[in-house]
Amino acid sequence: MLDINLLRNDFDNVSANLLNKKVKLDKDYFISLEAKRKSLQIKTEELQAKRNSVSKQIGILKSKGEDVSLVMTEVSKLGDELKNLELELNQVQNELTNWMYNLPNILHESVPNGMNENDNVEVRRYGTPRTFDFTICDHVDLGYSINKELDFESAAKISGSRFVVLKNQIAKLHRALAQFMLDTHINNHGYTEVYVPYMVNRASVYGTCQLPKFEEDLFKLKHNDEDMYLIPTAEVPLTNLVANSILHMDELPLKFVAHSPCFRSEAGSYGRDTRGMIRMHQFDKVEMVQIVKPEQSFQVLEEMTNHAENILKMLELPYRVVLLCSGDTSFSSAKTYDLEVWIPSQNTYREISSCSNMTDFQSRSMQARYKNTLGKNELVHTLNGSGLAVGRTLVAVLENYQNTDGSITIPLALRPYMNNQTVIRKL
RNA sequence: GGAAGCUUGGCAGAGCGGUUGAAUGCAACAGUCUUGAAAACUGUCGAGGGUGCAAGCCCUCCGUGAGUUCGAAUCUCACAGCUUCCGCCA
Known part of the structure; x- marks a missing residue:
């Protein structure tokens, strides 16, 4: 599989190289999918971070014998939203890696151009x-x-x-x-x-x-x-x-x-x-x-x-x-x-x-x-x-x-x- | 095919559901000492990903996949692999 960072940083060069292998990359598709992935991943990880820190707080409060019911109701609301986000992110990431798996390797500069x-x-x-x-x-x-x-x-x-x-x-x-x-x-x-x-x-x-x-x-x-x-x-x-x-x-x-x-x-x-x-x-x-x-x-x-x-x-x-x-x-x-x-x-x-x-x-x-x-x-x-x-x-x-x-x-x-x-x- | 036990970082091996990505040892790396090496001592030390100019911050991962929970290495279920015993078999 190709390095996805190569596509993020240098799409046009990769694209030109693969064209010699008779493969045409869809730039718009990649860019829009990447954008989707990025926003989903950031949102998901933010929520995960929130859940993690609140859960940690609950542990600390409980060990001090303090009341936690208020914090509990707050964090329990996160559950569904997080689950949906994770699911969606997963789908987008699968689509992206699937697309990546179908791209061929980049040719070395010493390889002559030709059709067949x-x-x-x-x-x-x-x-x-x-x-x-x-x-x-x-x-x-x-x-x-x-x-x-x-x-x-x-x-x-x-x-x-x-x-x-x-x-x-x-x-x-x-x-x-x-x-x-x-x-x-x-x-x-x-x-x-x-x-x-x-x-x-x-x-x-x-x-x-x-x-x-x-x-x-x-x-x-x-x-x-x-x-x-x-x-x-x-x-x-x-x-x-x-x-x-x-x-x-x-x-x-x-x-x-x-x-x-x-x-x-x-x-x-x-x-x-x-x-x-x-x-x-x-x-x-x-x-x-x-x-x-x-x-x-x-x-x-x-x-x-x-x-x-x-x-x-x-x-x-x-x-x-x-x-x-x-x-x-x-x-x-x-x-x-x-x-x-x-x-x-x-x-x-x-x-x-x-x-x-x-x-x-x-x-x-x-x-x-x-x-x-x-x-x-x-x-x-x-x-x-x-x-x-x-x-x-x-x-x-x-x-x-x-x-x-x-x-x-x-x-x-x-x-x-x-x-x-x-x-x-x-x- | 049947039964039991096991599966944690490069390896070995701890780990009451709550600041545990994980004690400890070995290995590795850097340094001190040494003419040099070893030993000793000091320090560093899992992987993948996201974000950011960067420092950093965040997420995920304790065989795999689901589940319970505010929170899972730890509980439940399924599957796989390994070990041992029985059966069958080249």
Whole structure:
């Protein structure tokens, strides 16, 4: 959530910034609601103060054994008026915070302006897409001809569309990828491994700001009359680890990494990426999260992007780094780099990781703070990045490492995780 | 699923319905002493919000939500979480 004081003091600048995210703020609405809130709050607190002091007087008078009936009748009249005021104030405040929760994060000055993904800026490239001297297959055909180890048919039968069943060598390759990614981030990049719940409560999804705006993207469950949500990314449980806490300066930065399934309803993406396992309701991801001091967050974003890139480098997959333009930067993010891996069958780069600096946007809703050098409580900055999406990495490996005979060469980095197997082929 | 106990500040732990936002201890921070550190001593020290140029003043918060009362950490109800015992279970 944005800082409401930013709007009170500098509405026009905030408004101009958010316009780049294609969000138009209603100034009149905000100003009138704020005015209403202010007068109501002042009146309410005045009455509360009066009630408090009179009640205190009653206590003092009674202890002296004096008569209190006169004061009692005076204060008892306050009751109804106060109750109504409190109710009204509550409504106005709810409306205001609700409105606030629907405003996106402010963009960093280094983010280029643009409408959509066409305006994103390529920052750098790694590797050269391989030239094939035979007709290539996409991962669906490859997986089918390798003993149906990539099995969409079975998944459709037992669950529906946008699910996949992996078997035997490909299932093992999928597992190897996740293990390899985890180990690399733990051993080379200094992250702490965390195992997290795959269902979280409502407060957690509010904490990382997926709610209230993106409810329809989530899978929702009922448990004991309470809403539970399947995590759309491990970012939610990992980041909420520091919700409602005050951290010590020396604890920062916190670096968490988790491997988890992710669940997304993909509402509104009908017809997009229907073939293959690019867009699934359930996919695995290795997620990095960092909790850092505000002044370091943009430096850390560069580092975290490098951490994700290292996985692709070690797998020797061609990719490029893209700085998202204003219109393509997500709701909670101030700045985002996407990593796009080369997908031969589509003859293009496809998103495989997204690294974002959420600045204090999430920490404000989570109340995640640290005691700074002045001894003041200050909101931390939170960052997250995929390191990487395991399913899409599997796609990339299958397609980039395919051979004329339909077999797949296993990347060197993964062989230790595959009993030193070198090739996946039809058995 | 059944039964009992518990839930207070960063932690531990007091708290007869009335100047209690909360004793005390630890931790933390600042200072004195010390070549430096430790110890000792002195002082500061919960969070969120409103208002104000500011100093300050005010409001809210003792698991969560309702209720009783002029007044609730303290009483009532519901729910949740934790601990222990029984049942079931991977």
